[in-house]
Amino acid sequence: MAESLPSTEVPLIADLTPDVSDERLAGVRVGVVTFPGTLDDRDAARAVRIAGGTPVPLWYKDSDLQSVDAVIIPGGFSYGDYLRAGSIAAKAPMMREVHRAATADGTSGSAPLPVLGICNGFQILTEMHLLPGSMIKNDHLKFVCTDQRLRVENTETPWTAELDRGGEIVVPLKNQDGQYVADARTLRQLEEENRVVFRYVGGNPNGSRQDIAGVTNERGNVVGLMPHPEHAVEPGFGPSSSGTEEVAMRYGSDGLRLFTSLLRQIVAA
């Protein structure tokens, strides 16, 4: 099966063949943007593939979205976090296209482009003002790397439609600038409009306001979160716990449901 992989994905240990391949899901093309300093683009692409979709690598300097059905802005340290995390990547040509597609009116009946920003991707989306608020240094000033329990607060986005509202998931969290901040008015608005998508459970790991781990925009097509669902998609390589059941060591794969959710939402649309 290694020979069936695209050149962008070097086969590692795991077998990426879905249990039952679904041609309709495989037809969903999900772009993954790479910047200088991006780390998790290949993991995000693997997550899309394991979920049954087709990942499409997008280069930050290009301006062609290649007709993708959705876009993931992955984690890492774009431009070495210079100036502010995500601030320089936010101005890249590809992000202008992402902004345009994510805020499109959809006059032809098509919905605006679903976008998921993970960690540095979330920071980039806030720097583009596609999502409200911003991230500053963790309140304790240390880098955090842990398996983090989250409560799902909003299941009206394409990325969370198949999760259980009020249910929990466990995915890795690893960052230094993870403290979510926004002014009081914005925070109140986020709560009133049910735009907090994920909240930290079992202790706030970084001082984020109101335990916010992820938010969405007004229309619900753009979601950003600091924790990493793409690192919890494959039994044997994930966290050692799950939000729903006991799992064997490293068998947590709660993050996969974000990607399967997106693919099936697009197929159903």
Added chain:
Amino acid sequence: MPRIIVDVMPKPEILDPQGKAIARELPHIGLSSFTEVRQGKRFELTVEGEVTERHLEEARRAGEELLSNPVIEDVVNVSVAED
């Protein structure tokens, strides 16, 4: 070469974890006069020739559009460097 200084500070209502860490460290080197420390950023933009009003206007735009994030920071000063 003349330079334009742009100073950016975290908004007063935003906690500044780095400033706090610095404030905690100062007494350890024998400096106990300071009740609070806030850490900002200083940018030096060099121009050719004399600094004109257009240069200052561009520096202000740079401050608003790239050097600061209005959600968490304020541009508190745009001025010509005194050498």
